[in-house]
Each structure stands twice: as C-alpha cells, then as structure tokens.
Amino acid sequence: MTTVYLVDDHRLFLAGVRSEIEGAVEIVGSASDVDDAIEGIRDAKPEVVLVDVHMPGGGGLTVIENVIETNPDVRFLALSVSDAAEDVIAMIRAGARGYVTKSITPEELIEAIGRVQAGDAVFSPRLAGFVLDAFADTMSAPVDPELDQLTPREREVLRQIARGYSYKQVARRLSISVKTVETHVSAVLRKLQLSNRHELARWASHRRIV
C-alpha cells in the first residue's frame, strides 16, 4: 500500500480525509503546522505527502522546499480549496506533482495519490486552466521553445481536463492511450517546473483568477 502523510492546519479536514482514504492507502502520519510537517515527513519517509497550500508559517510551499532538499524522492500532491493561481503554480514549481481541490471525491483522491506515487502528474480542471492561461498564445516569443511552449497535443489534452474529463475519458475522446495522456501531462508538469520564461512569473503575480 502507498504510504501517505497528511499536512493540513484544519484538524477537522485532516480527520475527514483520513477516514475517507484509510484502507486504500497507509497513512503514516499527519501534521497541522509547517515545522511539525517538515520534521514528521523526514522521520516517516512517506511515498506521498498530501499538503495544504495555505497554512500559517509559510504554507505548503515551505514544507515542499524544505523536505525536497533532504528527501528528494518524497512526492507531493497539493490539496486545497480553490486558491489563487500564483500560489498553486508556486507549489508546482517547487516540486509538487499535482494540484486538486478539496471538493474532489474520495475515489478520485485515491486515484490521484496512486498517480503521484507512480511519478505521474495530477491535473485538476482548475490547474489545467491555470496552465493554459500561463502558456497562452498571446504571450511574446519564448526564450526556449522546448520548455516555454506547449505542443498542440499537450494543449488539447489540458483543454479536455479543464472541461472536466478524467485521464481515461480524455484518452478515449482523443483516441490515444491513457499512458500517452500521462506522458503529455508529465511533460506539461516538467515545462511548468523548468520553464524560465519570465512571463510565467509575471503572469502569476498579475493574474486574478475568478
């Protein structure tokens, strides 16, 4: 079973998630503030950490940055109420392998944890929207075309995800395999993390998402 660590400053929510996914995954610990989380994750060495974006004392970003320094093989999935684009993109750039909103169903969450554990990327409709927005056509010429642009196929896959379809449905609708969908979103994740187009930072700071 996948070992999972939970980080959220809302204890009620922590308890709720725990009861929903316990049994399908092995929960090896939980923390409700940044410092406890960093220490606890280093001790427990889980495969996947579910981490809240907004927390007092630096938020999920601080947790990811500190843990990845010492334990680069721990994988993070950001889990939060609908947040501002810049915070979510910062989490992804720090190393989170995906972002889902807290309204996700338990089944979807368990599937997402499995996906992150396997090294794939998890794109919720909202994250797909953020990314399409960040890599919009209207921006000026890219510095590094390899990293600073999405391929038409990647764009199409993200649009399908933004429209609410699961990876499996996207695969069927585009007549490709689920593995290919995963390859595309992992490539997008990599671009999001490595792209140094300055527009990405500028976009993130100016964007006021609905």
Add this chain to the structure above:
Amino acid sequence: MVYVRAAFITLGFVWGLGVILYAAAWASTIDLPSVEEAGVGPARPAGRTTHLGAGMILLAGLIMVRAVGIWPGDGLFWPASAIVFGSAFLLDQRGIDSRDFLASLVDPGDSSMRRRSIVGVVLLVAGLAIFGSSAVPQLGTTLLAVVITGVGLSVLFGPWIWRLANDLGAERSERVRQEERAEMAAHLHDSVLQTLALIQRTDDPKRMLTLARHQERELRRWLYDRAPEAGTRSLSVLLQSTVDRLEADFDIPIDLVVAGGELEGDLVGPLVSATGEAIANAAKHSGAAKVSVYAEVSVDSVDVWVADQGKGFDTATIGADRRGIADSIIGRMRRHGGSAIITSEPGEGTEIHLHFERERSL
C-alpha cells in the same frame, strides 16, 4: 538629545555661537545620539559623573568665551540658559506616560522623575523671573506677567496636552477598529451562522453540499474582495455570478474554469445567457452529480464548453422539450454570429460547445 540641544541653544545666546556649532556638528554628520552615549545622556545610571563632567566642560567653555569678550551680558545669558535647561528637564520624559507627568510631581514613589520635574520648574520660573525683573524692565509689568505666565504654562502643560491629543487619536482609531470588528460579526451572523443553522436542519446531503459551497463562495468573495466594481461586464465575472445562481437554483455543484484573456463587449451577453441555458439543461436532464464549465478566450476566438457526465441522449431523437432548449441555445448563438454544437450519446454524457470568432480589431 534634549540636553545636547539645550546646551547648543544656550551657546546660541552667545552671539549665535551655538547655532554655528550645531550647524557645524550637523553638517559634519556628527551623530548626536553618540555624543549622548559619550556621557551627556542622563538616562544612564552610571552617567552621573560623566553628566557632571559634561556640565563642567560646558561651564568652562562659557567662562572662556566670557573672558574672551564675546558675551551678551550676564543679565540676559544666565536667565536664558536657566529657561532653556528648565524646559529641557521638563521635556525629557523618555519612557514615561503623559498621564504620569503631572502625577510624578506629587508622587513620592517616582523620585528621579519628580526631581527632574521640580528642578525643571524651579529653573524655568527663576529664569523667567530674572528676565522679568532685570533684562527688560522697560516693558509693562502686567504685560510681562501675562507673557511669562503664558510661556510658563505652555512649557509646563504643552507636552502634556499634546500627548493627550495623541492619546485621543489612538482612542479614535481603536474605535474604528472596533466598528470594523462589529461589522464583520454582523456579516458572519447574517451569512455564515445562518447557513450553518440551515445545514443543521437539513437531512438532504445534496442540499447541505450546495449550501456549503454557496456560502464558501460568498465568504471568500467578501473576505478577499474579489468582487468587481459594480457595472463590470466581463465574461469571467458574469459567468461566475451565473454559475453561483444556477448552483443555488438546481442544488448541483458547477465547476467553472476560465482561461485566457478577459472578454468584454457585445459577445459577452449572449454567450453568458447561452452558457446559463446549457448549464440549466444539464442540471435538469442529465442526472449527473456535477456540471463542468470551461471558458477560454484567445486572440481570435471565444469558446465555452458545458459538460456533464450524466445519462446523455441520442441527438437525432431528442424529445420536444429538449429540442426547444437546444434550439434556443443554438438559435441565440447563431443570431449573434456564433455557433453551438451539442455532442451527446446515451450513457456518455453531454457536451455543449459554444463558439464565437473574434474580429482582430476587438
């Protein structure tokens, strides 16, 4: 600091010597607080002897200047310096609350402050009295008394009144904060607490979910003030309010994602209406647990997809009631130069794609 200034002012009576020195010190960026640290500061417990030393140096300097001959006369200088230092003693109230200032004059507990205040008052009164009697005898005694009393009172009570006014300002801002808190409490009562009460009285989990989502949206908007100014007619804003309304009307979660630029102008109205009808259609007929809406504005087109994963239907044999809704969506889009494509199959859910070409000039 205040004593250093007082020393300079005193020297200022010596034909402006102090002013020149002060300006020189300032210009050569001699750090005055460091002068204080070197021994003039009265707040340091160990500084008694250094105070004495500094006083002696000042006195020696004065006597020297007097011997050289640049001297305004004893009758003017000594009372003037008494006034200046008296004021300095009174103005020096570091770390002491203004309300304690007067109390310190009578409070036996605070001896250092009392001593400072008493010495200050004595020096001030003595200086003013000598001035009054000797330096300017030609002035009318009454006028002089009034001026002296006025100066004395303002020096005595000025700082106190000034601080009192400051405290009043602080109290006023505290009151403003309290009003803000009261307003917040009122808002939470009207919205969040009411919703929580409603949720507790509801047995239907779906209704609970809708109430919670609706309340969450409203609270978030209120807290982060994302609400646009009245009159904003942009696509994302109008879509959000439509989604909020329909979510409440149909008790169904609606996920809205908007990407790309912002759209304003003639196309927004029909696009938002058509989206609303598509959502309502999905909420009423699909039986799906949620509806997904994705809007994308690019340079040359605007697209909205409304998708559900409900039971779907055969687009060739749709019933008359749904035909009407489909026509009204398609008809509305066509009338404004756009298109609507409905894709659905039984068991596969339904997707309605609304599309407008944009003119480059827009």
